Amino acid sequence: MTHPRVLVIDDEQDVLDLLTRHLGGLGCQVRTANTGELGLSLAVRDPPDLVVLDVRLPGVDGREVTRALRADPRTRDCRIIITSVLDMEDLVDIHADAVLPKPFRRADVKKPWTHCGGSTMATVLVAEDDSDIRDLIVFKLEQTGHTVIAVGDGSAALRLARERTPDIVLLDVMMPGMSGIDVCRELRQHAETAGLPIVLLTARAQESDVAKGLTAGADDYIVKPFSPRVLADRVHSVLARARA
Secondary structure, eight states, X not given: OOOOEEEEEOSOHHHHHHHHHHHHHTTOEEEXXXXXXXXXXXXXXXXXXXXXXXXOOSSSOHHHHHHHHHHSXXXXXXXXXXXXXXXXXXXXXXXXXXXXXXXXXXXXXXGGGXXXXXXXXXXXXXXXXXXXXXXXXXXXXXXXXXXXXXXXXXXXXXXXXXXXXXXXXXXXXSOSSSOHHHHHHHHHTSTTXXXXXEEEXXXXXXXXXXXXXXXXXXXXXXXXXXXXXXXXXXXXXXXXXXXX
16 A cells, blocks of 8 residues: 655644654654744655645744745645634645645544545545535545535636646536536646546436537546445546556
């Protein structure tokens, strides 16, 4: 089994020790840094799968570290979790995948990386215009350890797929404006997104609907209504095939 590599950057030794202990218990290989400068150096030298960093670091702070990681081709695909005592609205300008508020308890530490010891932890981009279905998808995928970016239309999905490069994309076929099939076709036509695993969500099991999606480049499809377990299992299997 592959052990995810995690880099923890924090100037408090107690926090470094806590996260090292708990992430190690989840099967992760953990390195630590007590400054932003050291953290960036370690990340560039040996890019991790996940970076956990405090916003308020002396010298190069968490915002600067995050910007540098996202700008460097060697580290831009690393997942980033911010730890902070700041309110959520003060963190909207940081392009992180998740936030872990401080102070945190042991149970809080485990939530963002429930599957850190396995191969299924991923950043999932979901485009679904039905808010009830979208909320259900987000809840189930986050519950199984994934980081979810959720949007309600195809144009937003296309933009975020290019900006954030998720591990997998779920697209509703019938959306206002750009349909899921349109987005799929656009993603396949550009080198930076051509290899993304794509799953279509369709309310119609008609052969023509499915065939159009597969012809556009989709890897799989799920017919609505679907159970949360079917959704989680299908995402797991598509990711496993993509990473094989």
